[in-house]
Amino acid sequence: MAGSKITAIFFLILYAVLLYLVFTMQNMLAMYLMAIGMFLEACEGVYHNFFKH
Template structure:
C-alpha cells in the first residue's frame, strides 16, 4: 500500500534485496527483512487511514 512515490520505490528496493537474500540461501536475513517490510507497510497503512486527511 504505497501512498507515495518515495514509499513505492523504498519497498521495491527492500523487496529486491529480500529476493537477493532468498536466492543466495541466507534465509534468516531474508526472514528479518520480510518481517520489517511487512511491519513498515502496516504502519504506513495505519498512518494513511487515521492521520492523513
C-alpha cells in the first residue's frame, strides 16, 4: 500500500533484502526485517487514511 513512488521503491528494496536474507538462511534477521517492514506499511496506511486529505 505505497502512497508514493518513493515509498514503493523503499519497500521494494526492503523486501529484496528480506528475500536475500531468507535465501542465505539468516532467518532470525529476516524475521526482524519482515516485522519492521509490516509495521512501517501499517503506519503508512494509518497516515494516509487519517491524516492525509
